[in-house]
Amino acid sequence: MRMNRLALTAAGIAGAAALLAVPAQANAAQTTTTGTTVTCGASGLQAGKSTQLCAEVTGDSVRLFGRISLAGPPTPGSEPQTVDLLTSISGQVVGGASLGTASGQTRFTASTVEVPGVSGTVPCGSTVHGSFSVATFPWSPVPVTVDVVVPC
Incomplete structure (x- = not known):
């Protein structure tokens, strides 16, 4: 049986409340491989x-990228809908x-999509602040962010 739009919206709001209840540090993920560290902000x-x-x-190179995935399990028996999303990733060395800024259109169906962003060389000890926004009619963007310190 298909979920109606109201039930889907309520499920999304409940999921958002659950995400907000978890401290941001618990949502951050770090992976280190051969001198490369990946830090992800809260979903x-x-x-x-x-x-x-x-x-x-x-080293002193920073690359920002976004990830888009399903907010919950798909409705059983339904076909995944393809949606074109407007995306924007920006980065700034604090101070x-x-x-x-990298802006564009990303096609999303059901599997996780990596959205390319911006990159650059940053002085060690600097903090980089990034922002990622996604929008499609009728939803406005509610950007997610990440802050990372470039080690010396």
Whole structure:
């Protein structure tokens, strides 16, 4: 049986409340491989999807990228709907230069999608702040962020 739109919205709101109840530190994920560290910020709900912004740091290079995935399990027996999402990723060295903004359109069906962002060389000891927004009619963006310190 298909969930009606109201039930789907209520489920999304309940999921968002659960995400907000968990401290942001518990949502952050770090992975280290051969001098590369990936730090992801807390997940958020945007355009009815789960979104997250990650920062990959290798030496003094920083790369920001987004992830879009389903906000919950698909409705049993339903076909996944393809949706075109407007995305934007921006990065800034706190108190310094901009890493720029990457905006575009991302096609999402049901599997997790990685959205390319911006990158740059950053002085060690600097903090990089990134923001990732996703929108589609009728939903406005509610950006997710990540902050990462470039080690010396």
